[in-house]
Amino acid sequence: MRVFAALLFRNRLAAFGAVVLGLILILVLLTPLLPLPDPDQTSTGDRFLRPLSPGHLLGTDHLGRDLLARLLHGTRLSLAVGAAAALIAATIGSSIGIVAGYFGGRIDNVIMRFVDMLMAFPYILLALAIVAALGPGLMNALIAVAAVNVPFFARNIRGIAVGLAGREFIDAARLSGMGHGRIILTELLPNVLPVIVIAMSTTVGWMILETAGLSFLGLGSQPPQADLGSMLGEGRSALISHPHTSVVPGVMIFLIVMSVNLLGDGVRDALDPRLRSGALSRPQAMTRVARTGAVPAATEDLLAIQELET
């Protein structure tokens, strides 16, 4: 873990991303404690105040709502939804991938054909179809974004799981009488976990962007609830006369996505064994052998069994 952190922060861009994201996270976590106006409180007399107006640091929107309060609450929501989508997609996708890779054969074939079909869609079409069926709403946008990313995780994790399923330590676990469920949970999962983390860190930025995009189209969060995408969507109608209502949420999305991408690339570079930085150890058995006494001395025989016991 310490090696990982050292490797991560030696990468200056990743460190920069971590700092920006950290600042945003702190701001967002402190939001409920800050002395901000209610983000949904309208005041039609103060419509479209410019930034740096007294009492409204970033100005107000078309209904006179404080942009700073809306921005911080919106960021909170967008980050939470994006992270939730990433977690859901990673959990479901990785489970599918592990099951397909571990069991192989017909199960693998059936599952992966289905995954290939999902991947045959340009991603937004699938998301739009799901939102169309479930109806517009932030929760449904979250489900759509998660569902669209499931095949990506399934494909990635399956590739790793297939390689691991044939390793000796899996055979050893099977020989020792473990069931499939236990082998997957105690032997396979710890070994694919870093890959899942890499896949998540490189896609979570995308998922935040995609949910913001659906909200921008009016298919995600519904008024008066603000997330960054819907703020940008509302700002668009006043783009030419009052550009600050679009610039504020737009820049925030940009900062979030950029810092998450930088950090994600850094995590990948620090963990990926193929890049030789080597914070990832090679796959290994997770169950330790409880030895009583010393290792018996080697004998001349090809295979010698001493005191067989269970």
Add this chain to the structure above:
Amino acid sequence: MGGYIAKRLISAIPVLLGITIIVFLIMSLIPGDPATAILGSYATPENVEKLNRDLGLDKPMVQRYFIWLGNMLTGDFGRSFSLNRPVLDEIVERFGATLVLAGTSFVLCSLLGILAGVVSAARQYGAADKLITLVVLIGISVPSFFLGMMMILLFAVELRWLPVSGMYAIYGGGDLPDLLRHLIMPALALAAVATGVIARLSRAAMLEVLRQDYIRTARAKGVRESRVIWGHALRAAMVSIIPVLGIQAGFVLSGAVYIEIVFQWPGVGRMLVDAILKRDLLLVQGGVVFVAACYVFFNIAVDVAQAMLDPRIKT
């Protein structure tokens, strides 16, 4: 090569069927009963039952799927209630506009991306490389719809160089120069992210190739550096760049939805979003199946191009 193309086309059939099955399953997720929705909450049970029978909703799901599939294969995608015209006519018309936009964007991002990647790799760690890496980083992270809005502010509102939105001018428009003027901003905004991704991967692919022995041999023989880069190295690197282009085409097509909204482009993406907000599900369903099917064929074309370039792929 002909045999390979035929083989790929045949392998597309199950994928196309799979697409229709997935869309059908998603659409059957819709909560509630369509007949009650159409007739309102005061409908008598007899009327609901009759309408269900007329719409074919009393039949089992498998049978309904095959009826739907059969209708689509004969060109009947149903009738859009919000536009009161056949779904297929509307889709074909709108898809043309999307193809103009996405196609231009795709050409732009391929050319710019590969160019930036090659220059970057040829001058690794030089000033040009650093500048390109920074621009690429920003390009990947900025949401295309926000970029489009900022371009409108700068080029249309402040500088007044280009029209704000739409595909043709209402008065006196309709010719090619008019289309191009309207196309520049949306095509560039749509290409930004894909250009960044392609530049990044082209750079990596080129660096990989430039390390090879035959490049050193070519240089030792005295081949001009520009020929080494653009002739010898790029040709080999294209093998790993082309699959990336195929994937990015899908992202360009997806991103077109946002850009069409921002620039009021009369494409299929805007049609889909409007249809969802009006709950015109036949239009959504038809549009998704149609575009996804086109995308499958596009991917086959990419595979064929790949097979032509790379002799190691068995045809």
